Amino acid sequence: MATIAQIKALFESYISKDDERFITYGLQIAAHEAKLGHGKIAEELRRLIDIARKKRDSAESGNTVPLVQPQGELARLLSASYPNTRLSEMILSKEIASRLDRIIQEQRHIEEITAYGLQPRRKFLLIGPPGTGKTMTAFALAGELHLPLFIIRLESIITKYMGETSAKLRMVFDSLQKHRGVYLFDEFDSIGAMRALNNDVGEIRRVLNSFLQFIDHDCSNSMILAATNHPKMLDYALFRRFDDVIEYSLPDNLQISELLKNKLAGFVAENIDYSALAKNAKDLSFAEITRACEDSIKEMIIARKKCVTEQIINQMLQERIRYHSKILNNYNK
């Protein structure tokens, strides 16, 4: 017989919807039974685990879960997908990693938490420079929780007419109620782009306020993520509406080394001095370093080299830095 500890672990993984652990514990119990000479039971368990595994794999590839596709007008306002991104693919500071983990745990225990009359955290403001993982976080949260990711097309929502914009926002927030998912208002400071459409600053404020009210009044089970590269454009009233404000920053030397190692794994043969490379990549974002790694691999392919050398990586990083400072200079003029 399986031990009580094994059965308890099995239940815990079931409650927290952790398929991976559920299957692992199942296999451990099967192995335990086999050891005790209960070959038939062990075989039967393995057969059941195989079925569970197949079910999980097809759910992950989106075969059994029908993708909720927004219909009609809503289809112009939202795009839907089921990402496979995992949090483990991200390089995060200890603090952000533990906060995201907390969010995932609370979402996984949503039924028990609400049964106690409490609310899991679900409204987040993500701030920080471009290329630091704000959008990727939305993908990873949806991936970890097996929830659909809905990205709101702000450019379709924001029109010249305040009434129309509010009506569209209402449609999006109705969808939050109907379809549980991760809803990303990416670069939502573009509400400020209304300035180009309409010079009335008061009007922009009204749109922002109406957005805030929708967030405030929302009591769905969905997650709301608002991401911005320009937190200074927002005032304090906005920050208060969110359960958590998560601040992203450019990678430090250790994080750069880790990113380079991850991205170049399998492509570098020689001993690479990652910390020296990291020093040369100062001020670049995760996104820019990722691109430099991809450029290095492409260069290896085109030049028919066997592996990526330290020199190529350095060159690609330097190119990124040059683009980077050129763009910054142009903007600062």
Ligand SMILES: Nc1ncnc2c1ncn2[C@@H]1O[C@H](COP(=O)(O)OP(=O)(O)O)[C@@H](O)[C@H]1O
């Ligand atoms: N923290 C991170 N860890 C690993 N890769 C990252 C991270 N942040 C960004 N990236 C890489 O850069 C790409 C763009 O990042 P993104 O999340 O769109 O940045 P942001 O939304 O903050 O501008 C990602 O798809 C990923 O390849």
Ligand SMILES: [Mg+2]
């Ligand atoms: Mg982004």
